Amino acid sequence: MYREYIILSRGGQGGVTASRILASAATYEGRWAQAIPEFGAERRGAIVRSYLRVSDGIIKRHSKIYRADGLSIFSSKILSLIDIKREIPNDLTLIVNSPYKPDLEGFKEIYYVDATSIALKHDLVLAGWPIVNTAMASAMAKVFNIASIDNIVKAIEEYFSGEIAIKNISAAMEAWDMVAR
Numbered sequence: 001m002y003r004e005y006i007i008l009s010r011g012g013q014g015g016v017t018a019s020r021i022l023a024s025a026a027t028y029e030g031r032w033a034q035a036i037p038e039f040g041a042e043r044r045g046a047i048v049r050s051y052l053r054v055s056d057g058i059i060k061r062h063s064k065i066y067r068a069d070g071l072s073i074f075s076s077k078i079l080s081l082i083d084i085k086r087e088i089p090n091d092l093t094l095i096v097n098s099p100y101k102p103d104l105e106g107f108k109e110i111y112y113v114d115a116t117s118i119a120l121k122h123d124l125v126l127a128g129w130p131i132v133n134t135a136m137a138s139a140m141a142k143v144f145n146i147a148s149i150d151n152i153v154k155a156i157e158e159y160f161s162g163e164i165a166i167k168n169i170s171a172a173m174e175a176w177d178m179v180a181r
Helices: 015-028 115-121 133-143 149-159 162-178
Strands: 002-010 032-038 047-055 070-073 093-097 109-113
Touching (some): 002 015, 002 133, 015 047, 015 133, 015 149, 070 133, 109 133, 115 133, 115 162, 149 162
Parallel strands (some): 002 070, 070 093
Antiparallel strands (some): 002 047
16 A cells, blocks of 8 residues: 545644645554655745655655645635646545535535644644644544554544644544544
8 A cells, every 4th residue: 555645734624734644654563654844935825735654565655745645625725726727637535624515516526524623623723723733634544544542542642642632532533423425
């Protein structure tokens, strides 16, 4: 198995952290993984790209990803800001943070999860922004078969502790159960 994924998030939503959590969870599965952030002049609300590679063997590539197997969009508003089909030209599986299935064509499969509502429910808010990273990472792990929920929980515990870890684990578990096609 060798898979590559792209995360499109808004600055402040936790897309970079989500790719790191997923990479850690994949290693708990006995796989090799890379989390690759793409940094520029990002600011809160700007579109941020993160990349994830997962493989059963050593990963020899170290560049950004151009032909992904899956795409995760952390804010459905991103769909109105960029032409996804132009940015991501191949037929792939898509996961969108949305309360309903987006009306999009040309994707192999489309999944959605209301990660914003989940983040708000679990009080995962910073400076007025819902932080959807653990909910979206969990949904990605399930849909793309990256890692089990148990290993997502272990990876979350690497990044967070105390009450914030508990909130993020609860959000991840809820998203795992709620992601739909």
